[in-house]
Amino acid sequence: MSIDRKQLILEAASKSFTMFGYKATTMDQVAKLANVGKGTIYTFFKNKEELFDEIIKGLVREMKVAAEESYDESKSFYENVHRSLMRVLEFRKEHQLTIKLFQEEKEMGTPAVTEVIGTLEKVVITFIKDRVVQAIERGDITDCDPELTAFVMLKLYIALIFDWEKNHKPLEKEQILSLFQKYIFDGLSR
Amino acid sequence: MSIDRKQLILEAASKSFTMFGYKATTMDQVAKLANVGKGTIYTFFKNKEELFDEIIKGLVREMKVAAEESYDESKSFYENVHRSLMRVLEFRKEHQLTIKLFQEEKEMGTPAVTEVIGTLEKVVITFIKDRVVQAIERGDITDCDPELTAFVMLKLYIALIFDWEKNHKPLEKEQILSLFQKYIFDGLSR
DNA sequence: TGAATGACTAATTTGTCCATTTGGTCACTT
DNA sequence: AAGTGACCAAATGGACAAATTAGTCATTCA
Numbered sequence: 001m002s003i004d005r006k007q008l009i010l011e012a013a014s015k016s017f018t019m020f021g022y023k024a025t026t027m028d029q030v031a032k033l034a035n036v037g038k039g040t041i042y043t044f045f046k047n048k049e050e051l052f053d054e055i056i057k058g059l060v061r062e063m064k065v066a067a068e069e070s071y072d073e074s075k076s077f078y079e080n081v082h083r084s085l086m087r088v089l090e091f092r093k094e095h096q097l098t099i100k101l102f103q104e105e106k107e108m109g110t111p112a113v114t115e116v117i118g119t120l121e122k123v124v125i126t127f128i129k130d131r132v133v134q135a136i137e138r139g140d141i142t143d144c145d146p147e148l149t150a151f152v153m154l155k156l157y158i159a160l161i162f163d164w165e166k167n168h169k170p171l172e173k174e175q176i177l178s179l180f181q182k183y184i185f186d187g188l189s190r
Numbered sequence: 191m192s193i194d195r196k197q198l199i200l201e202a203a204s205k206s207f208t209m210f211g212y213k214a215t216t217m218d219q220v221a222k223l224a225n226v227g228k229g230t231i232y233t234f235f236k237n238k239e240e241l242f243d244e245i246i247k248g249l250v251r252e253m254k255v256a257a258e259e260s261y262d263e264s265k266s267f268y269e270n271v272h273r274s275l276m277r278v279l280e281f282r283k284e285h286q287l288t289i290k291l292f293q294e295e296k297e298m299g300t301p302a303v304t305e306v307i308g309t310l311e312k313v314v315i316t317f318i319k320d321r322v323v324q325a326i327e328r329g330d331i332t333d334c335d336p337e338l339t340a341f342v343m344l345k346l347y348i349a350l351i352f353d354w355e356k357n358h359k360p361l362e363k364e365q366i367l368s369l370f371q372k373y374i375f376d377g378l379s380r
Numbered sequence: 381t382g383a384a385t386g387a388c389t390a391a392t393t394t395g396t397c398c399a400t401t402t403g404g405t406c407a408c409t410t
Numbered sequence: 411a412a413g414t415g416a417c418c419a420a421a422t423g424g425a426c427a428a429a430t431t432a433g434t435c436a437t438t439c440a
Contacts, residue, residue, distance in 0.1 A: 026430085031386095229414055
C-alpha cells in the first residue's frame, strides 16, 4: 500500500497556511511540499477553499474532542473551563494556525478567512454556551445570558491571546488562566 | 466680530468624518459644509491630518472632563465606573464618530485612523489604569495588574459596543452597565 | 486499468499607464 | 489683514497588459 496522499496534502497545506496564510499559499507550493502532483490534490479536494475548510473542520474536531475529554461532570464549571482552556492552549500547531488566520483576517480581510473565522467563532460560542447552560442549571454559576456569557469569554480569550501581544510581552498559559478566574469568575469586588 | 470660522470648520469636519469617515471626506467638502473658502482651513490647520487630530484631541478632552466630573471620591470604584461609563455612553455625537472610525480602521485600515485609534486606546487605558491603582490602594477591589485590568475593561467595552452588534441587536446602556457589574466586579461564581 | 501527474488553459492577481480627483498653495479680492 | 478659489503637484482610481495561480485533462506508468 502506498503512503496516504490525502494526509500528506492536508499536512503540507496546513503547514503552509500556518506559515504564509491562506492567500499566500499556492496550490503548486502545497503540491511540492506534499511531494505529489498538483492534479492529485484535486482528486481529494474540489478546490483550494474546500481543502482549507477540511483543515479547519479537522481542527474544530480535534479541539472539540480535546475539550470534551478534559470535561469532567463531577468537577465545577470553573474547574472544567480551566482544564479545557489549558488543553486548547497546548495545541501549539492548531493554535499557531488560528493566530495566523486572525492576523490575515485583520490585515488583509481575505474573504475565505473571514468566513472561516466567523464559523469558527460560532462553533466555539455554541460549545461554551451549552456548558454555561449546564453550569447555570447545576447552580455552579449565577444566572446569566448564556450566549452573551460565551461571547464575553471568547472575546476575553482573544483579547488576551492576540491583542495584548501587540503592545506587551505575551502572557503565559498560567497567567491567562488566572486572569479568567479573576475577571470572569471571582470578580474584582471585595 | 465675525463668526468663529475655526469652530465652523471643526464642526463641519467632525460632522463629515462622522458621516463618511476620514478618507472619504474631502477638504472641499469640509469647506463647503463650513461655508468658508478652502484656503481658510489651511490658516487654522497645517493639513488634513492635523485637522483630524485636533478633533480627536477635543473629543478626548471632553470625554476626560466628563469622566472626571462624574468621578466622586466618596463613592466606590464600581459606582464611579458605572457613572463614567454612563456619561461616556451619553455622548452620542462623539460616540458616533468613534464608531465610524473603528469601522474604517477595520475595513479599510486608513493609516491616519489606525494611528488615532492607537493613541485613543492608550489615553483611555492610562486613564482607567490610574483609577484602578487608586481603587486598589483604597481597597475597593482585589489586587490586580492595573494595566491589564484597564486593558480588559476597554476590550470588554469595545466587544459589547461594536462586536456584539455584528450578529445581535444592540445592547441598551443599562444592559452594558449590568454586564460590567456581572463579569468584571461580581464574577460568575456562587 | 486506474491512480498519479504536470503541461496546458482559464481565471485571478499584479503592474503600468493615463485620466480624474484631491490636498495644499498663493496671487488676488474685499 | 483676513478670506478666497483658481491653480498645481501629488495621490487615487480605472482600463488595459503582463504575470501568476487555480483548476483541467490527455498522457504516463505501476
